[in-house]
Amino acid sequence: MREIHRLVQRMGPSRLPVLVLGETGTGKEVVARAIHDVGGRGHFVVIDCSSMVGPLMESELFGYSKGAFTGAHNQKLGLLDSADGGTAFFDEIGELPMELQMKLLRVLQEKQFRAVGSVGQRSSNFRVIAATNRDLAAEVQAVRFRADLFYRLNVMRLRIPPLRERREDVPVLIAHFLARDGNGHRLSDEVMASLCSYDWPGNVRELEHVVQQMTAMNSGPWLTPADLPSSVRNAKGDLPSQSMAAKYTAMGTPVDSPVIPLAEIEKRAILDALSYTKGDRTVAAVLLGIGRTTLYRKLKEYGV
Ligand SMILES: Nc1ncnc2c1ncn2[C@@H]1O[C@H](COP(=O)(O)OP(=O)(O)OP(=O)(O)O)[C@@H](O)[C@H]1O
Numbered sequence: 105m106r107e108i109h110r111l112v113q114r115m116g117p118s119r120l121p122v123l124v125l126g127e128t129g130t131g132k133e134v135v136a137r138a139i140h141d142v143g144g145r146g147h148f149v150v151i152d153c154s155s156m157v158g159p160l161m162e163s164e165l166f167g168y169s170k171g172a173f174t175g176a177h178n179q180k181l182g183l184l185d186s187a188d189g190g191t192a193f194f195d196e197i198g199e200l201p202m203e204l205q206m207k208l209l210r211v212l213q214e215k216q217f218r219a220v221g222s223v224g225q226r227s228s229n230f231r232v233i234a235a236t237n238r239d240l241a242a243e244v245q246a247v248r249f250r251a252d253l254f255y256r257l258n259v260m261r262l263r264i265p266p267l268r269e270r271r272e273d274v275p276v277l278i279a280h281f282l283a284r285d286g287n288g289h290r291l292s293d294e295v296m297a298s299l300c301s302y303d304w305p306g307n308v309r310e311l312e313h314v315v316q317q318m319t320a321m322n323s324g325p326w327l328t329p330a331d332l333p334s335s336v337r338n339a340k341g342d343l344p345s346q347s348m349a350a351k352y353t354a355m356g357t358p359v360d361s362p363v364i365p366l367a368e369i370e371k372r373a374i375l376d377a378l379s380y381t382k383g384d385r386t387v388a389a390v391l392l393g394i395g396r397t398t399l400y401r402k403l404k405e406y407g408v
């Protein structure tokens with residue numbers, strides 16, 4: 105993270121385009137915002153290239169004039185207008201459809217564009233930061249991404265490694281999230297060891313959610329392996345081969361107990377559901393097959 109921080113400080117003041125690469129959840133948007141903040145100019149405008157398609161994206165990007173289409177009662181400025189003087193962050197740029205790649209290229213070349221349904225050119229002076237979890241060079245090879253647009257975006261590049269390639273960041277990030285979300289919670293050495301050896305396919309976002317979940321579910325201060333979500337616990341790989349008794353231990357029940365208390369199973373099911381839905385209680389209740397009020401009551405029962 106120090107290395108990334110150093111690059112952010114260097115790239116911030118420049119107005120050149122930056123291409124931020126990294127797997128999902130590695131912190132591409134965090135880094136893009138940091139670069140913008142170091143630059144300290146104008147607004148940071150997020151343009152989500154994966155959520156907009158065709159004509160909708162065009163009017164979002166470039167705005168539209170009054171009467172451009174049914175329902176366009178007033179003129180509307182586009183995202184690129186809002187980015188004037190600041191930064192336009194093209195998130196998930198690899199998802200941009202071909203026809204929009206061509207339009208975006210023109211805008212980047214000329215810094216000018218036309219609102220939908222208008223003939224006049226408007227100009228906007230923005231810095232471009234683009235992010236993707238795809239291998240854009242390979243996309244160019246596969247003719248799914250325009251080479252000329254790629255070269256425009258790929259002026260300065262910042263690659264954020266996945267968390268499993270920088271495990272030394274895990275304790276630092278945990279300390280950060282505990283300080284922010286915890287209530288004086290502390291991790292046992294065993295828990296810390298599990299978290300450091302886990303592969304984190306969801307990267308920093310997954311780690312953030314795990315810490316949030318553990319601190320929300322346990323009043324603390326000590327968090328033990330029993331508090332780890334099943335995704336992390338089971339990933340250790342040794343649990344399936346262990347005896348049932350050992351599994352019970354991992355679930356927080358004494359080794360010599362032949363039976364898991366129902367309350368324990370219920371609590372785990374609820375924790376897992378909330379972990380799966382990323383904390384969305386409405387969806388969790390549906391998955392668990394209980395009403396929302398019942399879920400709330402049970403959460404209260406378990407002191408969550
Ligand atoms: N260095 C960091 N310090 C603190 N929090 C971080 C850091 N990196 C990432 N995060 C947190 O992790 C989460 C994911 O970060 P972000 O949204 O920037 O990732 P991303 O690479 O854009 O992910 P995606 O590809 O899924 O869009 C966010 O909640 C963010 O606050």
Ligand SMILES: [Mg+2]
Nearest residue numbers: 132133195235
């Ligand atoms: Mg993102």
